[in-house]
Amino acid sequence: MQNTTYHKASSAADAAAKLSGAEDGALLAGGQTLIPTMKQRLAAPSDLVDISGVEEMRGITVSGSTVTIGAMTTHAEVASNAELRSICPGIADLAGHIGDPAVRHRGTLGGSVANNDPAADYPAAMLALGATIKTDKREIAADDFFQGMFSTALDEGEMIVSVSFEAPAKGAYAKFPNPASRYAMCGVFVAQGAGGVRVAVTGAGDDGVFRSADMEDALSGSFSAEALDNVSVSADGMLSDIHGDAAYRANLVKVMAKRAVAAAG
Amino acid sequence: MSEGIGAAVKRKEDKRFITGSGRYTDDIKLENQAYAAFVRSPHAHANVKSIDKSAAEAMDGVLAVLDGKQLTGDGIGNIICGWAITSKDGSPMNMGAWSALATDKVRYVGDAVVAVIAETQAQAAEAAEAVMVEYEELAVAANIEAAVADGAPQIHDNAPGNVIYDWDIGELADTDSALAGAAHVTEMDITNNRLSPNAMEPRAAITKYDAAEDHYTLYTTSQNPHVARLVLSAFYQVAPEHKLRVIAPDVGGGFGSKIYIYPEEIVCLWAAMKTKRSIKWTADRTEAFLTDAHGRDHVTNAKMGFDADGNIVGFKVATKANFGAYMSLFSSAVPTYLYATLLSGTYNIPNIYCEVLAVYSNTVPVDAYRGAGRPEASYLVERMMETAAREMGKDPAELRRQNFIKEFPHQTPVIMNYDSGDFEGNLNQAMEAADWNGFEARKAESAARGKLRGIGMACYIEACGIAPSAAVGSLGAGVGLWESAEVRVNPVGTIEILTGSHSHGQGHETTFAQVVADRFGVPLDSVQIVHGDTDKVQFGMGTYGSRSGPVGMSAIVKALDKVEAKVKKIGAHLLEEPEENIVIEEGTVKATGTNKALGWHEIGLAAYTAHNLPPDMEPGLKEGAFYDPLNFTFPMGCFICEVEVDPDTGKTEILKFVASDDFGVIINPMIVEGQVHGGIAQGVGQALLEEVVYDENGQQLSASYMDYTMPRADDVPSYDVLHHNTKCTTNPLGIKGCGEAGAIGSPPAVINAITNAIGNNDLSMPATPSKVWAALGAAKIAAE
């Protein structure tokens, strides 16, 4: 790891100020992605602005069917919040299967969404739930936010403050973990809500999280696993690596989608 | 409560390990210590055109920037392979030069080129990035097929076609004619996947040079510190043996990978002399993937012939073995004398022929890894047996039973002479524990849930206790493979055992002490095991090949025999009774038929005060012994695995795993069970999860835990570990060894279970979900 200067932010505004004052600064949330990258000398920010003490970016509120989750909320908090679990069990289950306990107690929703790892779990939830990503500057719809692997609509220095979404009538996430990393080799989040059916796939696509229009159409007709039987998932655009080729990933997309629908009930 | 042989006493060493008080190489800090970082080749094959060290040398804290020309200029020798193999045509093996720092050519990604020595680890790492090496990239051969292809890049000038040797064993003509006359021949192409050893503690070295004494000290993660000292002195010319102390303190796992002497230890010793500083280097996990010797990597074609009754008539094997870029210390012995000599398995096979083509490639050197050669043999034989049974429509258990060796000693056609065993006993025990006969009902139950259930077995045999020195010498070994021990009884009766074996997880501090407690009836706590320091222990050949039990403990027994003889003489003298009436029981020296007795401590005191010893007896109570084994030992067993495959995803779940082993006499059943658990976990890792993957440019695609799949707790089942033991007849304790068996017997059991479940014998390790899914698809197409 190279030398870096550590700052602790007291508020979102303080974090933004400290970040803009740095030569080549980076926000430090849970550090579960950023710190390993620095240790491998693949990232070397001049300054780290730690937002773990910013209370306004933390916590889960459920009001009616509207859910708001602060960017600094850890995976463990999302997994164990009873109110959230009762209204949207899919996202709680998703968070409960990220990494291991240590990762879940440090890693945050904001960090995961900002990073947009093509095998990360949260992007599928954000996209399927039609979430709104609130930053210190604006609100961005999930459909516009995720722009291919490791790429998002965030501007330089822009900070996620929270995400919010309407809890769907039905929603679930099915994940096939990569045997080595246990990130998603394929994860499918399905949601049936006021705006219709949304199906988002992570881990499988060669350019990050995506929605499947074919599956959404089929499920709009009948929200059942069988409705997906006749949908064919093409291997085009699927990731191929040492863990599985594109054909295998295409198969997983369908299998996981069916399991998610079955779990959503 | 006995603490002797057979008692499941808790491990003495665990107090320090589980309280975080272990002392590993990286825990050691020496005065005046600096750090080394290595500049490694990013290319798999390239000429080194130039090295510009000026920017690095000018950086803060940098003490020295050292390259291969300086190293060889100072007379440091090349790294060698210590076992000479002769090709079929009588020619010697083609060993290419391996300099600890590359001089003009690099041959794998990770090959060390320059060492930077600096005040801190961070400064060394920083400066290593500033060393500018200009490479001229060459064509790459990143796997066996590429290495032997026409026009393949030449990796070492003295190994034409990248061939190290083309060796064979057995009778070709007899085997060919047996196969020609066979009623059925099963033929398979089998690959044995390449593995990374992944010891929990990465390799490390810390070196010290005392200029006034011209003396060197090396603390390092070694399984055999004396062998390290021997080669560092005799071949690498770092320092003569009496001027070099090698200490292997607590070592966190080895699995073979810490047998060898690597470039980093050599460079750190030399750099300590050059800089007059102590030098520390600790590998990070990436360096471990890039430089620790890998294991396995065989491609084999095999044919097994049977007569009309199902008796094996011949077995013909052609194997290509990938050695990587350089020949590591024991590499040449692994696919020859540790592999082809076990191809008879547990069966009567009258004719065997095996040829092995050893080749260089632009990959990490390959050497012994848990099991070394024997897993490759067992995997091959047991997959052949299973497939043959299916092809002939026979019950796989019955086909094995019919062909088992039943009389001992048994001379195989491939050198080994098995001394003992009851193979059917282990088979029966395992089948009963696995409820083999109830499988069909369980399969139907799985099918009702949409799952595919399969069952598979493997009846492995292996060779431990390496090995009779004269025998291995005649086969090309550069060393003898005996072991030494010294027993020191102190004046107060406590006992220190100095052993040439080295414990890096095996629990020697407990089991070796149990042997002593058993012999004299002294408390376990009064026995201390000393190992891992060339200044303390006279000599030793180290721990690998499950040799510490059969060879290391036998040396202790031999030394104990001498101590016992002297104790009895002293006892007879002091008790004024004839020597033949003296017995040692429960820590007391007694004269039978009398009530005369001496406490154990009284003997020690008498020996050291020497006030009243038998005439002509030397004072003191200390004896040493060297033990050279008479034969290999042959642990064997029957493993049965039951799996369920999810046809939608290809994911395999192991539902049941039964291991019935014959380890001979067991010193500590708890430790043995632990060895079996760990071994099976590694075997399941090989079968389902682990593989080092290179792309065609020789870049490792699996060089981190994001991509290299280590078995985790939820990947392995709860095992049933059973024993049906027969005593080894060739060593004093009757021990066979247990350290590798789990890793040897489990891969074929797992794969045989999966192929049974999916109805397709064409499946290679690791049987990842994607591979199993593809094999299922192929089976479906074949069925249509």
Ligand SMILES: Cc1cc2nc3c(=O)[nH]c(=O)nc-3n(C[C@H](O)[C@H](O)[C@H](O)COP(=O)(O)OP(=O)(O)OC[C@H]3O[C@@H](n4cnc5c(N)ncnc54)[C@H](O)[C@@H]3O)c2cc1C
């Ligand atoms: C062993 C291990 C296993 C894992 N397994 C999984 C898994 O199964 N599934 C999965 O999805 N993930 C997994 N992860 C990743 C984990 O979820 C991380 O926590 C997450 O990707 C990043 O969150 P963080 O809070 O740690 O962010 P950091 O590492 O602190 O930051 C990541 C990046 O996001 C930026 N950032 C952080 N917060 C904000 C913000 N509020 N606004 C703008 N930018 C921000 C940072 O500057 C940095 O560039 C795993 C990680 C580890 C170490």
